[in-house]
Amino acid sequence: MVQLDSKAAVVDTPKPAVAYAVQEQPLGTTRHIRIVCIGAGVSGLNLIRTLRRSLTDYEVVVYEKNTDVGGTWLENRYPGCRCDVPSHSYQFSWRPKKDWPNFFSGAEEIREYLCRVCDEEGMRDSIRVLHQVTAAQWNEKDGQWELVIRNLETGEDFRDYATFLVNGSGILNDWKWPDVEGLDAFQGTLIHTARWPADFDHSGKTIAVIGNGSAGIQVLPELQPGAEKLYHIIRTPTWVLPPRIKAWEAMGQAGDVLKTIQMDEEENFSEETIAKFQSDPEFYRQFVKKVEVEVNNAFPVVLAESKIQAFARGEVTKYMTAMLHGNETLCRTLIPDFPLGCRRMTPGHGYLAALTKPNVEVRKAGIRRFIPEGIELDTGEVLKVDAIICATGFDTSFCPRFPIIGRNGNLQDQWKASTPQAYMSCAVAGLPNYFTFLGPNAPIGHGSVVTLAEHIAQYITAAIRKCQTQGIRSLAPSQAAVDDYAAHVAAFMPRTTWAARGRSWFKSGREDGPVTALHPGSRIHFFHMLAEWRGEDWELGYVPPGRFGYLGNGFSVRELEEGVDSTWYLDQ
Template sequence: MASNTLYSDVVCIGAGFAGICVGAQLQVQLGVENFTIYECGSTFGGTWFWNQYPGAACDVPAVLYSLSFAPKPDWSSMYCPYPEILEYLLGVARKYDLERRTKFRTAIKSARWDEEKRRWLLVARNIDTDIEFTHECKILISGTGQHGTPRTMADLEAANCELFEGPVVHAARWDHSVDLHGKRVVVVGNGCTAAQIVPAIADRVNSVVQLSRSRHWLVPDQRLPHQGYMRFFASRLPFFQKFFRLFIAFFLEIQWPYFTKSFLGHLMRSHFQKEATEYVRKMAPKKYHKILIPDFPFGCKRRVLDENGQYAAVLHKPNVALHEENIVSFSKNAVHTKQGNTYPADVLILATGFRGNDGGLAPLPTAFFKTNDRGFSYSILRIYGRASIPLDEYWRKEFGGPAAYETVAVNGFPNYFIIFGPNSNTGHTSAIIGIENGVNLRAYHDKVQAKLKKTVFGVNCGAWYMHGGHNSSTYPWSAITRWWHCTFPQWRDWVLV
């Protein structure tokens, strides 16, 4: 090992929920103190550091969207805004003294397995100075998640992007210097993010035109007892918060069958579709009903939670318009759609989500971002296993997309583990459960894909997690099944050396 090469027993890439969870549990569960976390942002938070758009909030109850070993009894509301979630993560990082073990504003460019040394050699780059250095470790953990690489203007496949002169802001890389007051704003997207942005900016802009490229089921939020009572009991009864968390987990878990193509699943989807349809017809303007009521099964794509009914309400405002149209070209201060319409725009907001199946998963997302006048430039993190095989190439040739044994391990890449990796996502409960659960591959992959085809996740509804018929994002079983497999591993499937 070269004298200027750093060394740690464990290196984790990413300092969001996954990285913080790894750092805490390495100390508490395994007694490991010699570890390093790399993060391209300037602080902890991951998704909640980068996604600071107006109205950003979690659409999962906060009591469950948190780490089980770091409960917070005083969440301000059922669905918390991003500043509160970010502050929570910073608090957990402080509690476990992670800052001194974390290198911020540093991107990992590549990681290569050395068979002779049985170590990983990482090439890192300081984003501010462009200085590169190397770091060796025995165990490499990817905690970059599935929402690392935003879809940019290039993903719109529209002509003349360079002609548009106004600011272009992606929700996942929000530019707080852009003034929206009195501006004509075009929002591209119709998912969870857009449904939070539009109500948050409607009162300060001249106009908002939202262009929906595909439909989503819009559902009312599920309000439980007043949060004030929850805080009161949680602060006075030690067992209460654990009980309430278990209650919420159970409440969400029993909804799992609606993803299956069973008779029960059909009945449950029919119920949820009826509820969502009635909600839209009651709350949203009639002229938008067709756009807001999909023709595909409930659960095929992530539902859009309308917290406090704010999205349906904002569609009644005279300065807000919703259209189901695709942008085909840009001009100096307007966007032009396939349907032949032109919409003036001073600012373009991209609520277009992330690259999920073609690089947005674990080891393939952008290692770092640098904003420029048209969006982002990025560097792909390369992982090389035995025989210097690139991970993205291995995935593409062997499986047609990302795949991992029990969502965490990949054959041919020793001591490499993915937190919230391929097929670890859920459509019905908290992603944090999947992250905590994550602390013969071909057979497992085929089993996962076959099971997905028996659920609504296999329906072609334009979901972000589908690419060429391959789903590398969602988990085809319940969260309880995932917990069981991670708690009681099948050691016969592992090679220990």
């Protein structure tokens, strides 16, 4: 593998060797740039589209390690996998889909939607599948990123470069096995939900499902009916939400429009409703906007000690108790004693009901080790099983999978040694011309990441355009700005239940500790925060002849380019 130097010296932005000289170009002239994006999921596709609408004189390539676009919706194909955000919120605002079959779409439907958007928008020319970025280093002298790319088909490495590097690889992407002894000792079928084998038949088998995050909650009721015996092993209880449609109909702002929607018990839309979505644009628009309002309104529930938190906790407790048929053992095991929101709140279609079935047993225990015939718990009990399903999630440490070497060394080393910190989740101190989707303290748990990606793409693209047209060679948030933002995050989080004691991937799997995975505010708060670019928070370097070289020869492209309205200001 090609190696990059993790201790490269920092070189100051080159100064012009001669006296200041006027550039013979009009104000607004663009500099040609090359943009590399990592990942062709929701974020990567959004970036391609936003760049096309906002920039000229650029080239972009998206490197995707998988065989196709889709990101997490390509990788996660376990039975029951679906989005817990309403379908009509989990779509590009610029590419509405009016024939979603279900209120909450399945993984395959979302993947097909993303592939269709990619094909119909002609994006595949910009995407290289089965290509993985394995190293990145900032070259101060040349003002660009030097990259190492691995062709996963051939195994060969090659070099590339980028004026701007954008990381759209996502947070729930790097799946992991449980950290237990004897992982290779088990002689049955071992499966991770993020690598589900298409030919696995669970019928008649004794199965252990490890984990009660969203994947465990979704896959268990799919396996229960056909399994001979099913053991569900959990460490921490979790809040399982009642059907949100009923709550929104009764109390939410979407109540009126939801009452006009026809759905069956599985929340599938009727043919009549889908036809109305397609034939009545205003009805469809109002439905989408009302659903989006409900998604946005979820934030007050996680405010600690609030009345709405107390009310919601009481209602969810009643729901879980009823679904568990009041079974004291199950209620004591499964209903948390921590507040709503400490862990991700997950709707569980059929999950609680499945736990009451005679072929299901719940074990709240740690795992001592895997053994050839199954699992030994830390209680000493041995569970003999045919298959182990690991719904054990992902590496949510934010530590990059590959070295990203900037002005201060390797980001991997920095974020292993201390809490990951980013500027408004989008950029990192010491990494010039580097942006990320859903970095530390992004609103990953606040609702649809599709809408989030649109706003982040617009923010990134605006910064890139500023560099491209104003002679900015490099930009990175200052360490002082990142420190100040981190101080705000740390001071705010105790106001929320996210910071309450309890094991959560919001805190990198710890009981206590800093909340690294969530934004300190609502979705609207995040959108508002990104609406303006704060130049005072950034360190800029310029191409020669310097800060005002971009002013050029005294003319503007607004008066010289053919077809441009040079009196636009009279229309404002």
